[in-house]
Amino acid sequence: MKQLVLAGGGHAHVQVLAAFAQQVLPGVEVTLVTPQPVQWYSGMVPGVIAGRYSAHEAQIDLAALARRAGARVVLDAVVGVRPDARQLRLASGGELAYDALSLDTGGELSRDLIDGAREHALFVRPLHAFMHLWPRLQSLAARQPGLQVVVIGGGAAGFELAVAMRHALVAQARVTLVAGNAGLLPRFPRGLRHRALAVLKSRGITVIADDAVEIEPGQLRLSGGSRLPCDAPVVALGVQPPAWLAHSGLRLAADGFIATTASLQSVSHPEVFAVGDVSCRIDAPHPRSGVYAVRAGPVLAANLRAWAAGRPYAMYRPQRRALALLSCADGTALASWGPLSARGAWVWRWKDRIDRAFVQAYRDSEPLVSLSLR
Known part of the structure; x- marks a missing residue:
């Protein structure tokens, strides 16, 4: 055979x-x-x-x-x-x-793009490893109020993780997003970037348009020379x-x-x-x-x-053109299609329906291979 x-x-x-x-x-x-x-x-x-x-x-x-x-x-x-x-x-x-x-x-995700990341950072990929460690970060935040969580990466993954972590940790931690010199969501249309920045601002998430160059215990050094307090660095850069x-x-x-x-x-x-x-x-x-x-x-x-x-x-x-749907963690989501963008609960319901359908299709005895998704 x-x-x-x-x-x-x-x-x-x-x-x-x-x-x-x-x-x-x-x-x-x-x-x-x-x-x-x-x-x-x-x-x-x-x-x-x-x-x-x-x-x-x-x-x-x-x-x-x-x-x-x-x-x-x-x-x-x-x-x-x-x-x-x-x-x-x-x-x-x-x-x-x-x-x-x-x-x-x-x-x-390269472990060596940022000095010290291999020793001190959590990496979003592989997902199974990150999700295994996520409950430990939650536990640490509960034991150490005011924990400084820094998400490194200004793409879709970095945005969604920053707002999700802020939502989950509530008042237990401060979340900062280091988006890089290219800024937040650089490959997305201007309208979506403005909406995303408004979401981050409303959650009290600080956005820094600078690159992380070194991670040390308790702090992060940026390319501009400044240092940022950091207890839990989470790397969500591109693959x-x-x-x-x-x-x-x-x-x-x-x-x-x-x-x-x-x-x-x-x-x-x-x-x-x-x-x-x-x-x-x-x-x-x-x-x-x-x-x-x-x-x-x-x-x-x-x-x-x-x-x-x-x-x-x-x-x-x-x-x-591809439809992009980004969760805001609060029952709303962002959508972009070409230059168009929107935010609302209806976008979240749309994203939720698509995502649930994809996973459920492959649990059935006869999976639906013909699904057309995002």
């Missing part, structure tokens, strides 16, 4: 497994490699922190979904690939042979390419991620597929956002079937 290895349990691979659960891939043995048997759905994590969801509501049982798809599960992390030998290297020291490989492992990619032998894009074509295949090794944050569409660059991974999922599933059957591949064409 042909060997198909799905490395990573990201949004696209969830949909691939759901498609295989509905219709088995004939003549192919499928193996899912994932460090954790459960995936946190990133769109709902700020809601979990704010107390609007339970942990269970924001998780997808990858192992159960893989069983329904007839796939074998290997609980391990990817540390390398030898594409010419068609071997995937695992953290445990083993290797997996493949005829086709699909990578949906996501990017990484970097996994370190193992640099020596993988796969052709990489200028940003260090896997260069892929419209059929989601590696430019250099067509038997390797890559989606989500680990990849870069060199013909159609787009932001690293879950919406693109979600929409690539059905195309990836179709192309893995095409690979197994020797049929032509489908093309994934990313949309020019």
Whole structure:
């Protein structure tokens, strides 16, 4: 039988497994490699922190979904690939042979972009590790009133985490957002940035447009030379390419991620597929956002079937504009579409409905792979 290895349990691979659960891939043995048997759905994590969801509501049982798809599960992390030998290297020291490989492992948060971060900071990714530590931060805030929490990163993750933590910790902690020299939400339209700043101001969250360059016990040093009191630094910067990619032998894009074509295949090794944050569409660059991974999922599933059957591949064409929905932790949310933006309870209800539908779809006995989300 042909060997198909799905490395990573990201949004696209969830949909691939759901498609295989509905219709088995004939003549192919499928193996899912994932460090954790459960995936946190990133769109709902700020809601979990704010107390609007339970942990269970924001998780997808990858192992159960893989069983329904007839796939074998290997609980391990990817540390390398030898594409010419068609071997995937695992953290445990083993290797997996493949005829086709699909990578949906996501990017990484570098531990070394900020001096001292590795020793002193909490990192938002991987999500399972961060969510394991979140209750400890809550407990620390309860024991130490006035705790100085500093979220580092001015993107969507940094904004949502800052307001969620402020909501959860209430008067127990002071929250500061170090947005970086680019400022808050630099890739979003001006209207949304103004609305987001108003939300942060109304919560008493200080926004600093400067880069964090060093973390020390009890303080954070900024690029401008000033120092900021900091008891709990939380790093929510953008993702970097996994370190193992640099020596993988796969052709990489200028940003260090896997260069892929419209059929989601590696430019250099067509038997390797890559989606989500680990990849870069060199013909159609787009932001690293879950919406693109979600929409690539059905195309990836179709192309893995095409690979197994020797049929032509489908093309994934990313949309020019993507809807962004950001939780404000108080029963409202922000929305942006192109230059348009809005905030309200109706936006939260919209986001809540989309997020719940995504997670619930993959808990059903027959997951709904055709969902069109954000």
